[in-house]
Amino acid sequence: MNLSAATLPTLPASIHGPAYDRTAHAPGVVHLGLGAFHRAHQAMVFDQLLSAGDMRWGIHGVGMTRPDLVNQLNAQDGLYAVRVADGQGVKWQVPGALWRTSVATTERDAVVAAIAAPTTRWVTLTVTEKGYTPELAGLLLDGLRLRQQGGLPGITVASCDNLQGNGHKLQALLKAAASPQDEAVVRWMDAHCAFPCSMVDRIVPAATPEIMAAAHEALGVKDDCALSTESFWEWVIEDRFADPADGALLQSAGVRVTADVHSYEEAKLRMLNGSHTAMALMGAVTGRPFIASCIGTPHIRSFVERLMGREVAPHLSRSDWADYRDALVQRFGNPYLKHSVHQIATDSSQKIPQRWPPSVLGQMAEGAPYEHHALAAAVFVRYTLGVDENGQAYALNDPQAQSLTALGAAQRTQAQACVKALLAREDLWGASLPLHAAWTARVLHWHQQILQHGVDAAIQQLLAQEA
Ligand code: CS2
Numbered sequence: 001m002n003l004s005a006a007t008l009p010t011l012p013a014s015i016h017g018p019a020y021d022r023t024a025h026a027p028g029v030v031h032l033g034l035g036a037f038h039r040a041h042q043a044m045v046f047d048q049l050l051s052a053g054d055m056r057w058g059i060h061g062v063g064m065t066r067p068d069l070v071n072q073l074n075a076q077d078g079l080y081a082v083r084v085a086d087g088q089g090v091k092w093q094v095p096g097a098l099w100r101t102s103v104a105t106t107e108r109d110a111v112v113a114a115i116a117a118p119t120t121r122w123v124t125l126t127v128t129e130k131g132y133t134p135e136l137a138g139l140l141l142d143g144l145r146l147r148q149q150g151g152l153p154g155i156t157v158a159s160c161d162n163l164q165g166n167g168h169k170l171q172a173l174l175k176a177a178a179s180p181q182d183e184a185v186v187r188w189m190d191a192h193c194a195f196p197c198s199m200v201d202r203i204v205p206a207a208t209p210e211i212m213a214a215a216h217e218a219l220g221v222k223d224d225c226a227l228s229t230e231s232f233w234e235w236v237i238e239d240r241f242a243d244p245a246d247g248a249l250l251q252s253a254g255v256r257v258t259a260d261v262h263s264y265e266e267a268k269l270r271m272l273n274g275s276h277t278a279m280a281l282m283g284a285v286t287g288r289p290f291i292a293s294c295i296g297t298p299h300i301r302s303f304v305e306r307l308m309g310r311e312v313a314p315h316l317s318r319s320d321w322a323d324y325r326d327a328l329v330q331r332f333g334n335p336y337l338k339h340s341v342h343q344i345a346t347d348s349s350q351k352i353p354q355r356w357p358p359s360v361l362g363q364m365a366e367g368a369p370y371e372h373h374a375l376a377a378a379v380f381v382r383y384t385l386g387v388d389e390n391g392q393a394y395a396l397n398d399p400q401a402q403s404l405t406a407l408g409a410a411q412r413t414q415a416q417a418c419v420k421a422l423l424a425r426e427d428l429w430g431a432s433l434p435l436h437a438a439w440t441a442r443v444l445h446w447h448q449q450i451l452q453h454g455v456d457a458a459i460q461q462l463l464a465q466e467a
Pocket of ligand 1: 162200201202203204272273276277343344345351
């Protein structure tokens with residue numbers, strides 16, 4: 001027996017499940033990108049609003065790429081358990097906000113119709129960095145066009161991906177994809193829809209067999225969609241909504257609604273995600289499987305603390321960065337999360353641009369050192385070899401995998417040429433970093449140390465050098 005509407009009443013009393021009617025109302029939110037993150041983050045915020053009696057926050061969840069997951073969720077009536085666990089304790093919860101599902105690739109018309117449904121008030125997106133394609137823009141435009149033609153109200157379209165200025169990026173993508181015939185819909189969109197920027201934060205690793213087994217034990221029924229997360233969560237969203245009353249509502253559920261998302265976005269992308277990418281690549285190359293195994297290694301922990309404190313923080317507008325850094329180190333060490341380094345290393349080519357270059361450029365502008373980022377970049381170069389320091393091969397899971405592997409392949413014999421070729425890529429490093437010979441020289445230095453002595457020895461050397 002699996003978790004479902006029918007088995008919900010059999011769950012142990014200690015497990016908090018939805019007490020509201022999940023069948024009487026149409027969803028008010030269409031969510032694109034039905035991965036683990038959304039289900040353990042926004043879906044739980046909307047679950048709170050539904051529990052408070054506001055029935056407009058049910059979700060029509062759209063799987064962009066994984067019909068298997070959508071099928072499993074359907075078989076469980078959109079229900080799944082979330083284990084919230086860290087030093088403060090372990091508890092299980094079954095959020096009930098996911099009411100309907102579709103698969104974008106095979107049910108495109110249903111998705112367009114959902115966006116254009118009179119009851120829809122929001123579209124939220126977690127489609128990952130590489131998901132911002134003309135196809136995505138076309139899908140949204142088709143839905144919005146129907147709304148405009150039908151005389152329906154505008155909606156809030158909220159990008160929740162780890163991109164700086166994500167709302168602006170999404171709106172610009174739609175405009176770039178619009179054809180001359182779309183002039184009316186674009187004018188309507190500008191006047192009636194809102195594209196707030198937002199920063200979302202909660203560590204939600206991809207599900208594992210281990211978490212499914214733990215769910216079975218805790219629930220007494222099977223759950224093929226169970227997830228594991230931490231108690232920390234943050235959602236900061238720009239005060240810009242199609243329905244201005246939504247700001248106060250979200251705030252009542254613990255969301256921070258502000259005019260200044262930027263300072264939260266940049267701190268999160270460069271501190272949390274920047275450290276994540278550095279640790280993920282170090283873990284992949286040294287054979288440490290999880291983020292917790294990396295941060296639990298004293299020299300990696302010191303490296304990460306110094307990366308954040310010395311090279312990232314000086315360029316942030318968020319002033320409480322020291323507390324933020326300390327909280328992050330704690331979160332990275334959460335033993336319950338088992339966050340795979342290879343999961344985070346996935347799509348590194350799409351993640352590095354937001355996470356590292358702004359801090360390096362900030363340091364350069366002040367004549368300050370950027371050794372930690374240079375070492376991290378050198379680990380990235382080493383990572384493109386596709387084999388760890390114990391000789392274990394791994395796959396590069398990245399839209400640029402082919403070109404990265406080709407550029408990095410000869411690095412053992414032609415280090416200079418390979419490092420230079422990888423550092424010349426503007427898609428990874430931006431337009432200005434590749435022009436700085438001093439940056440290239442420092443990456444080359446650390447790359448040489450890594451090839452000769454290994455990643456761990458290189459980190460220890462850096463720590464000793466800049467005590
Ligand atoms: C991670 C993020 O996979 C990754 O790239 O850095 O998913 C990270 O766990 C979240 O942004 C935390 O909020």
